[in-house]
């Protein structure tokens with residue numbers, strides 16, 4: 494019998510929390526822009542009894558994604574794909590955020606959608622940030638959902654973006670729309686694909702934000718949110734495990750917020766003051 498394979502792109506904290514919950518007895522492919530990060534995660538997982546291999550992959554590069562698909566299928570049947578790679582507004586300029594978070598993530602869904610195994614599942618980590626800006630015009634939604642990947646970055650409204658937070662928000666909104674678009678294709682193979690939009694989850698990426706130029710705003714937002722605290726990678730892992738399990742098979746093409754009530758409060762609660770700035 495062929496081995497089942499779990500693929501993780503972005504071997505960071507959230508990705509690791511998810512993949513270890515769903516990969517007992519499977520081969521885990523850890524793909525990351527930083528080989529050192531992938532190797533560190535591999536060591537942690539191997540010390541806990543998992544079988545892993547690592548591959549360097551820049552999610553912003555089409556050729557790296559194709560190579561990752563080839564590599565993963567050479568290891569067995571791809572049952573799970575988790576995309577937890579991404580760059581935040583404090584980590585990169587506009588072009589790089591759009592290249593990785595918007596374009597690369599779209600290519601990844603399309604390419605793995607061609608090989609995902611029957612009964613398989615994909616999880617794309619989006620963000621609460623994508624739920625923060627008002628509804629886009631329907632033409633923009635349609636364009637983000639359905640434009641062929643190689644034309645995505647040419648969309649005129651994306652070319653007008655000048656600040657990194659907007660680039661991140663558009664990217665994360667695009668992830669959710671693209672998941673809706675891909676659900677039919679993944680469904681035809683007997684697989685599901687969903688996104689998860691976390692609020693602030695304590696990880697190295699979040700710590701960059703919590704020490705970056707917007708740190709005061711983030712801390713106030715956490716304290717004033719309904720949960721009154723940040724989240725943990727394990728909480729996101731628990732949700733993903735459910736979506737990918739046999740109990741989650743009727744859930745396809747949707748996005749689930751896990752943010753301690755922050756988005757609800759942003760629109761209609763104590764965090765409405767943020768509307769003036771975000």
Ligand SMILES: NC(=O)c1ccc[n+]([C@@H]2O[C@H](COP(=O)([O-])OP(=O)(O)OC[C@H]3O[C@@H](n4cnc5c(N)ncnc54)[C@H](O)[C@@H]3O)[C@@H](O)[C@H]2O)c1
Nearest residue numbers: 503505506507526530551552578579620693694696698699
């Ligand atoms: N931590 C949060 O508060 C939070 C909130 C909402 C959404 N997210 C999203 O969760 C995802 C994972 O973030 P995390 O908090 O676990 O961060 P993390 O820093 O722990 O992990 C991110 C990993 O992605 C890798 N990576 C970055 N760019 C890459 C690229 N171009 N190609 C391949 N790998 C790349 C990094 O090397 C790192 O190992 C991101 O998409 C992020 O936008 C995080």
